[in-house]
Amino acid sequence: MQNQQVLTKNQKIVLDIIEKSSQPLKAYSILFDVKKKGINAPLQVYRALDKLVEIGKIHKIESRNAFIACKNSKCQITKATVFSICENCEDVKEIHDHKLSEHLKHYKDNKGMKYSKYNLEFFGLCKKCINK
Amino acid sequence: MQNQQVLTKNQKIVLDIIEKSSQPLKAYSILFDVKKKGINAPLQVYRALDKLVEIGKIHKIESRNAFIACKNSKCQITKATVFSICENCEDVKEIHDHKLSEHLKHYKDNKGMKYSKYNLEFFGLCKKCINK
DNA sequence: TTAATTTTTGTTATAATATAACACTATGTA
DNA sequence: TACATAGTGTTATATTATAACAAAAATTAA
Numbered sequence: 001m002q003n004q005q006v007l008t009k010n011q012k013i014v015l016d017i018i019e020k021s022s023q024p025l026k027a028y029s030i031l032f033d034v035k036k037k038g039i040n041a042p043l044q045v046y047r048a049l050d051k052l053v054e055i056g057k058i059h060k061i062e063s064r065n066a067f068i069a070c071k072n073s074k075c076q077i078t079k080a081t082v083f084s085i086c087e088n089c090e091d092v093k094e095i096h097d098h099k100l101s102e103h104l105k106h107y108k109d110n111k112g113m114k115y116s117k118y119n120l121e122f123f124g125l126c127k128k129c130i131n132k
Numbered sequence: 133m134q135n136q137q138v139l140t141k142n143q144k145i146v147l148d149i150i151e152k153s154s155q156p157l158k159a160y161s162i163l164f165d166v167k168k169k170g171i172n173a174p175l176q177v178y179r180a181l182d183k184l185v186e187i188g189k190i191h192k193i194e195s196r197n198a199f200i201a202c203k204n205s206k207c208q209i210t211k212a213t214v215f216s217i218c219e220n221c222e223d224v225k226e227i228h229d230h231k232l233s234e235h236l237k238h239y240k241d242n243k244g245m246k247y248s249k250y251n252l253e254f255f256g257l258c259k260k261c262i263n264k
Numbered sequence: 265t266t267a268a269t270t271t272t273t274g275t276t277a278t279a280a281t282a283t284a285a286c287a288c289t290a291t292g293t294a
Numbered sequence: 295t296a297c298a299t300a301g302t303g304t305t306a307t308a309t310t311a312t313a314a315c316a317a318a319a320a321t322t323a324a
Contacts, residue, residue, distance in 0.1 A: 008272065008319095027310065041275065046311065051272095062194040063251065065281095065310065084245050095241060103235055107254070109227060113216055115256035119195065122239070124247035140290095140301060159281070173304065178282065183301090197281065197310095 007051075013037050014048035015069070018058050024066030024092050061085070061092055063121050068092060080105065082120040088129035095122070137187050145169050146180035147201070150190050156198030156224050193217070193224055195253050200224060212237065214252045220261035227254070 007015065017033050018025055025033075031045045039045060049067055052058040058067050059081050068083075071094060082095040082104075104118055139147065149165050150157055157165075163177045171177060181199055184190040190199050191213050200215075203226060214227040214236075236250055 010273075039274095042311070043313095044274070047272080062253070084241060084243070084247070086245070087248075093243065097239075097241070100235070100239060103232070104252075107229075107232060109216060109229070111216070111225065112259035112262075113218070113254075113256055114262055115216070115254045116219075117255040118252065119255075120236075120250060120252040121194070122245075122247045123249040123251075124245055127244035130244075130246055142302075171303095174282070175284095176303070179301075 008048075010039060010044055011048045011051055013039060014045060015052055015057055018052075018067055019069040021069075023090070024061045024064060024068040026064075026066045030067070059083075059094070061121070062119060063123075064090070064092070066092075068094065070094070072096065079117045081118070082122070084122045084124070084126075086126035086129055087123050088125055088132075091126050142171060142176055143180045143183055145171060146177060147184055147189055150184075150199055151201040153201075155222070156193045156196060156200040158196075158198045162199070191215075191226070193253070194251060195255075196222070196224070198224075200226065202226065204228065211249045213250070214254070216254045216256070216258075218258035218261055219255050220257055220264075223258050
């Protein structure tokens with residue numbers, strides 16, 4: 001059962017930090033936070049992050065080099081991610097829009113490419129930041 | 133006329149390198165290439181890249197930290213980019229699909245966010261790499 | 265239960281990507 | 295001319311990420 005994977009100690013520690021944050025965290029800020037738990041080196045964090053991304057527990061926000069927990073409980077959504085990013089306050093939210101994901105899932109180009117994954121990032125201003 | 137901008141010397145040199153490549157280039161590989169033209173420091177490259185991205189002459193492939201020329205001659209497409217990326221050979225192509233971009237352009241979430249930009253990256257295997 | 269294999273760990277060192285700060289130059293514009 | 299704006303060149307440094315290696319832990323297979 002790939003999405004009921006047992007996590008190792010380091011993976012749990014890192015996931016825990018990310019899940020407690022509503023916003024994406026950067027690797028070195030995670031490192032800072034987990035030092036008290038005995039994780040000392042960047043590589044220990046990056047290894048955990050890699051694994052967590054792989055199994056779909058977290059996603060990487062590519063344009064920000066930051067990591068956010070996947071709120072989707074079924075959590076096999078490593079392959080199709082959509083985010084909205086406020087360029088003022090940097091608030092990030094994962095978007096689950098059925099119509100949009102159907103559209104993207106079925107997208108086919110004319111180059112014979114076989115897609116297995118996509119990542120979409122919307123940028124703009126959130127409600128709060130518009131009214132400033 | 134914002135998209136008929138006059139480029140400076142460094143901007144021209146960097147754009148030239150990127151336009152000559154069919155594939156995305158990384159900043160330090162660009163730096164290596166332009167040393168013979170008198171550009172010596174990373175910052176000179178990054179500044180040119182920033183400007184070129186800003187005016188839509190090039191795009192950044194976020195998941196690869198690399199830069200590719202925008203082939204669209206009208207070139208006001210800084211705001212809506214779609215790429216396909218082969219995960220085996222790293223071949224990258226910009227996708228121009230009217231239906232898809234209309235769909236994305238008109239996307240509205242229920243959070244009151246105002247979008248001004250998006251970036252979509254499709255990952256998979258290109259024709260060549262499937263048949264290996 | 266041992267041995268073999270795979271995965272994870274801990275560690276040091278280093279690579280790759282990107283920006284800060286500052287003094288100076290060029291260009292535009294009022 | 296004076297002023298503002300944008301770009302330059304430079305040094306130093308910050309930030310993000312991986313290589314390489316030895317050891318420990320977990321898994322699997324005989």
